[in-house]
Amino acid sequence: MRQYTIIALFLTFLQLPAMAGGQERTLTDDLGHVHILKHPPQRIVSLAPNITEILFALGLEEKIVGVTRYCNYPQQAQKKERIGGMVDLDLEKVISLQPDLVIAFRGNPLRLIRRLKNLQLSVFVLEQGTTLESVFSLIERIGLVTHREKAAASLVDGLNKDYKRVLNRLSSVKYAPKVYINIHGKGLWTCGRDSFLNDLVHKAKGFNIAGETPRAWIAYNLEEIIHQDPEYIIVITKSQKDFTEIKEWFTQEAPLGSTQAIREKNIYYLDEDLITRPGPRIFRAFEQLSRILHPALFRNLR
Amino acid sequence: MNAQKKRLQLLSVLLLLLMVGLYFSMTKGSVETSFANLLDFLIHSDQTHAKIFIQLRLARALLAFLVGASLSLSGAILQGYFQNPMAGPFVVGVSSGASFGAVLALFLGLNFSLFGFSLQSVFAFGSGFAIVSLVYLLSQKKGIFKVETLLLTGIAAGALASSLTSFLIFFKSESFEQAVFWLLGSFQLAEWSQIRVVFFYLILSFFLSQWYAKDMNLLILGDETAQSLGCSVNRVRKIFLAVSTLLAASSVSVSGIIGFVGLIVPHWTRMLIGPDHRYLFVYSSLSGGIFLMFCDLLARTSLPGSELPIGIITAIVGAPFFIYLLNKQR
Numbered sequence: 001m002r003q004y005t006i007i008a009l010f011l012t013f014l015q016l017p018a019m020a021g022g023q024e025r026t027l028t029d030d031l032g033h034v035h036i037l038k039h040p041p042q043r044i045v046s047l048a049p050n051i052t053e054i055l056f057a058l059g060l061e062e063k064i065v066g067v068t069r070y071c072n073y074p075q076q077a078q079k080k081e082r083i084g085g086m087v088d089l090d091l092e093k094v095i096s097l098q099p100d101l102v103i104a105f106r107g108n109p110l111r112l113i114r115r116l117k118n119l120q121l122s123v124f125v126l127e128q129g130t131t132l133e134s135v136f137s138l139i140e141r142i143g144l145v146t147h148r149e150k151a152a153a154s155l156v157d158g159l160n161k162d163y164k165r166v167l168n169r170l171s172s173v174k175y176a177p178k179v180y181i182n183i184h185g186k187g188l189w190t191c192g193r194d195s196f197l198n199d200l201v202h203k204a205k206g207f208n209i210a211g212e213t214p215r216a217w218i219a220y221n222l223e224e225i226i227h228q229d230p231e232y233i234i235v236i237t238k239s240q241k242d243f244t245e246i247k248e249w250f251t252q253e254a255p256l257g258s259t260q261a262i263r264e265k266n267i268y269y270l271d272e273d274l275i276t277r278p279g280p281r282i283f284r285a286f287e288q289l290s291r292i293l294h295p296a297l298f299r300n301l302r
Numbered sequence: 303m304n305a306q307k308k309r310l311q312l313l314s315v316l317l318l319l320l321m322v323g324l325y326f327s328m329t330k331g332s333v334e335t336s337f338a339n340l341l342d343f344l345i346h347s348d349q350t351h352a353k354i355f356i357q358l359r360l361a362r363a364l365l366a367f368l369v370g371a372s373l374s375l376s377g378a379i380l381q382g383y384f385q386n387p388m389a390g391p392f393v394v395g396v397s398s399g400a401s402f403g404a405v406l407a408l409f410l411g412l413n414f415s416l417f418g419f420s421l422q423s424v425f426a427f428g429s430g431f432a433i434v435s436l437v438y439l440l441s442q443k444k445g446i447f448k449v450e451t452l453l454l455t456g457i458a459a460g461a462l463a464s465s466l467t468s469f470l471i472f473f474k475s476e477s478f479e480q481a482v483f484w485l486l487g488s489f490q491l492a493e494w495s496q497i498r499v500v501f502f503y504l505i506l507s508f509f510l511s512q513w514y515a516k517d518m519n520l521l522i523l524g525d526e527t528a529q530s531l532g533c534s535v536n537r538v539r540k541i542f543l544a545v546s547t548l549l550a551a552s553s554v555s556v557s558g559i560i561g562f563v564g565l566i567v568p569h570w571t572r573m574l575i576g577p578d579h580r581y582l583f584v585y586s587s588l589s590g591g592i593f594l595m596f597c598d599l600l601a602r603t604s605l606p607g608s609e610l611p612i613g614i615i616t617a618i619v620g621a622p623f624f625i626y627l628l629n630k631q632r
Binding site for chain 2: 088089090095
């Protein structure tokens with residue numbers, strides 16, 4: 001009898017690692033690097049604000065040891081150790097934090113990622129998708145690499161419900177109004193065909209006037225905007241205050257007075273952090289844009 | 303004899319500075335470390351400190367030193383070659399040319415190497431060499447160099463190369479990080495493999511330039527006099543032009559364009575020890591290395607939590623010096 005107990009105990013010990021959080025798993029990141037993960041990561045460094053937001057949303061607050069200086073959401077992220085910017089990363093700081101997983105996002109230069117790998121860090125690289133739905137797979141893959149697939153699945157589920165709800169409302173839309181999206185302040189930067197923002201506008205049943213240009217981010221041309229005559233101008237800025245300034249510039253200084261958007265005062269603000277980060281909050285931005293472009297469909301809603 | 307004493311004095315000062323520079327490079331950084339930490343690490347090394355001290359700080363300091371030495375040697379050669387203290391790899395346009403070549407290789411996706419020679423540095427060398435040859439041909443009239451033409455063609459050719467670089471980056475890259483790196487330089491991602499490459503080119507160039515240093519002294523007297531004194535002017539000129547371009551190209555391909563080092567350091571060295579190239583080459587290399595090592599120390603420690611492109615620092619020091627030189631020449 002005692003023998004059996006010992007054997008049983010022994011077997012239980014063998015099982016322990018599996019019980020403690022899952023089995024060994026092999027994953028391939030977006031640069032094609034194969035990662036073999038033996039146990040859930042305990043010290044995670046995030047190299048981009050959207051990654052940080054996803055990690056927090058998956059309940060990994062305790063495991064995050066370092067974030068970039070741009071990671072300002074949620075509030076608790078600001079208490080984490082700063083490891084520099086997405087481009088001018090402080091390598092010493094990263095090393096000193098002894099991370100067992102670094103999650104990078106393209107936007108982090110390739111040279112930087114290569115350097116981190118040469119320092120024997122485990123770097124999982126995720127590519128920025130070109131569609132709104134790619135945020136789902138982003139969350140799921142971060143869930144896998146951090147052994148939080150259940151949390152990831154329920155997060156995706158919730159977000160997908162919100163997303164579908166908005167899509168349903170928009171399903172009756174026949175006409176997509178012409179939209180000009182302005183990012184980065186006064187410089188007339190906008191999103192072209194290869195950006196996920198273009199997809200977001202498209203899904204919100206808007207027609208991105210720069211959507212034919214075959215690049216992600218482009219410096220647009222004033223004449224071209226006048227020629228295309230957008231019905232809506234969406235200004236993406238850090239704060240309402242910046243928006244007021246840029247709105248002033250658009251309505252008074254820039255010769256856009258002839259466009260429908262300016263004539264009908266259809267110039268709106270969207271929060272930069274919300275809409276430019278492919279993370280959980282992007283669906284809020286999606287709903288906001290949909291409401292701006294199709295207010296009638298959302299009238300009887302909060 | 304007096305000159306020799308002066309050189310020895312300078313040498314001891316430089317060696318002292320080198321030690322000080324290395325010490326600060328090893329102990330200063332965003333992670334707080336002290337001399338005790340360093341000693342402790344040397345006795346029983348742990349992974350984290352090994353990475354910080356050896357793979358990050360030492361690698362960076364050494365690469366900065368080697369690039370500074372390469373650029374200064376390149377500048378010393380060019381100044382002798384054009385017989386003008388205004389010359390330098392940045393001013394003559396070699397750096398910008400090399401940077402264009404390196405970016406072009408990246409743009410074409412030629413990211414592999416053969417026998418340790420990366421195609422990127424071959425491209426860098428090629429386009430650097432093209433620019434310097436162009437400047438050489440245009441600024442020469444009947445065997446005489448006109449300073450104004452040299453400077454103007456160098457600046458124009460350099461600007462052309464830089465804007466082509468920017469164009470490629472703007473067209474291809476998803477961020478402006480690349481532009482900042484290639485146009486203002488950085489040692490942020492220094493690693494040992496780069497050190498090996500730059501070291502190899504520097505040693506090769508150093509021995510070649512030292513071998514022909516006497517001939518360079520003769521060239522200063524004018525090509526005809528040099529020829530009559532037994533110097534095969536054409537061959538020597540070709541070798542020097544190739545060596546200076548090689549140095550600039552290997553530097554640029556690991557650290558981007560770092561301006562003004564190759565201009566001010568050789569000039570300053572000449573003021574201290576005189577124009578004899580047998581010594582000028584050695585001392586320029588050494589002081590250039592130390593200068594850039596200190597500049598990099600500033601680049602990575604002056605803004606806490608962030609980093610300055612090193613080209614900004616060398617330009618802040620170098621540009622006023624350049625203006626001073628121009629003013630003095632007039």
